[in-house]
Amino acid sequence: MLRRLYDWTMSLAARRSAEVWLAIIAFVESSIFLVPADVLFVPMALARPQRVWRYALVATVFSVLGGIAGWYLGHYAYESIAKPILEFYGKLDAFEQLKASVDYETIVLLLVTSGLAHLPPIKVVTILSGAVNIDLTLFIISAIVARGARFFLLAWLLQRYGESIRHFIEKRLGLLTGVVAGIMIVAFIGYRLVH
Template sequence: MLRRLYDWTLSLAARKSAEWWLAFIAFVESSVFLIPADVLFVPMALSRPERSYRYAVIATVASVLGGIAGWYIGYYAYETIAKPVLEFYGKFDEFEALRTSSGIGFILLMLVTSGAAHLPPIKVVTILAGVMHVNLGLFIVSAIVARGARFFLLAWLLRTYGEPIRGFIEERLGLIAGAGAGALIVLYLAVKYAL
């Protein structure tokens, strides 16, 4: 099922309505959807490199708006919407562990790491931020920085290097971003417990 969902998402890049689909996928990824917007963003930017920054803006704006929706779901509808969504994706236990052990600073750090490397998935962090009542303005600024950095880095790489960089992005960018995210978490924990 997951492979069919991935293939369907990828097929949207060839449609005339691809920009609308990119906005939709970026929006729902940040609150309830499993497949990242990159699956649509990368082929779109490769096929029309002159529009890669335009696609980055669309994906960033839609992703931040989806993150705000996730925040509201966590804040106002945890039991009725968030919990069933998290259970459906098998993320409820991870979410509960994060909820009981995380402070606001760590949640904002996770927003950056999930925005850069999908660690943990962005929908988990946006819902968690709402449940933990993270200041909405601070959440929005952090989401813009995190998601914008990811999409604009992808846009720059794809526009600069084109098709040859695609394999690198698909195979190694997540690993590199994950290592960077891990380093940020270690740095945060070191500062938190050293002071």
């Protein structure tokens, strides 16, 4: 099923309505959808390199708006909507453990790491942020920085290296951003232990 969903998302890049689909996928990825917007963003940027910065802006804006929707789900509709969504994806137990064990600073760190590298998945963190009542303004600023960094970095790589970077992005960018996110987590833990 996941492969079919991935293939369907990739097929959207060839459509005239690709930019609208990018906005939709970026929005729902941040709150309920499984496939990241990068899957659509990369082929669109390669097909029309002159629009790469526009696509990065669209993906960032709608990803942040989707994150805000996820925050509202967690804050106002956890029991009725968010909990069944998390249960559907098999993330409810992990979510409940995370919810019980995190503090404000950890949530901010998770916002950045999930925005950059999907560690943990962005939809889990947006819902968690609302459920534990993270300040919405701080949430929005963190989402803009993290998601903007991800999409604009992709845009820069695609514009600079074109098709030759596609394989690297599809295979290794997740690993690379995961390593950066891991370093941030270790630095945060080290900081917490020292203080």
